[in-house]
Amino acid sequence: MPQSVMDPHVNPADETIATTGLAVRFLLAGDHSNGSIAAFELMVPAAQRLPAPAHSHDHYEETIYGLDGVVTWTVDGHHIDVGPGQALCIPRGAVHRFDNNGSQDAKMLCVITPAAIGPEYFREVFEVINTAAGGPPDRARMAEIMRRHGLTPAAPKP
Template sequence: MAVFECDVPAGAKVPVAHSHDGYEETIYGLHGVLTWTIEGAPVDVGPGEVVCIRRGAVHRFDNNGDGDATVLAIVSPGVLGPGYFRDVAAVVHAAAGGPPDPTDIAVVMRRHGLTAVP
């Protein structure tokens, strides 16, 4: 398994719905509330709450609150690692403050076992 902490600023939206066939993802809320949309159904995850995302389920998340949110993400088996986040950060950095190129993001996602869903 792989475990990572994810900080999500207030008002952040992750517009790229995606799925992954190689692993399950469990989200455990630490601080604030994130709204996860899984197979079209919204689920709020706050401190001490958990949601499990099965392989192949299309999902995305938003921080609709006024404060930042933090979650632990547990990926099993641990096939998603730090390289994914470094690669995404490189695409965001290359955008020089503008929106990142969605095609470049999709390429990084595919390389790491995620499938973007329009």
């Protein structure tokens, strides 16, 4: 007989998903929240630029809470620094990306509502980044993975 209440879990993914420079550790995945929320830590080393293209998502909000360091988010062309104790909500449809332009490593808490993406997205994207071995990742492959997981890559800037 199926349970109507999910079994409670602490840190359902004790896995750190990483590539050169970036690391993600899920604290709560959608399959442990009836799909209502996903939460993960995102670690970005000093002077790290996001290797993935800017993107938007139409099916969820993404809220960022700064824990350590400062990360510059570009949201619909506006640069917003998020540091410890500061929060930023990226609304559905807003084109965004991030970079750590500082000299200190940064860590953020990212909350996705509803839980439209999970660890598999980051595993797939980081594999493409790792395959590039320091060069630019395969943009077509990245775009395919992003679209499959509900993200819309922004058109490249001329």
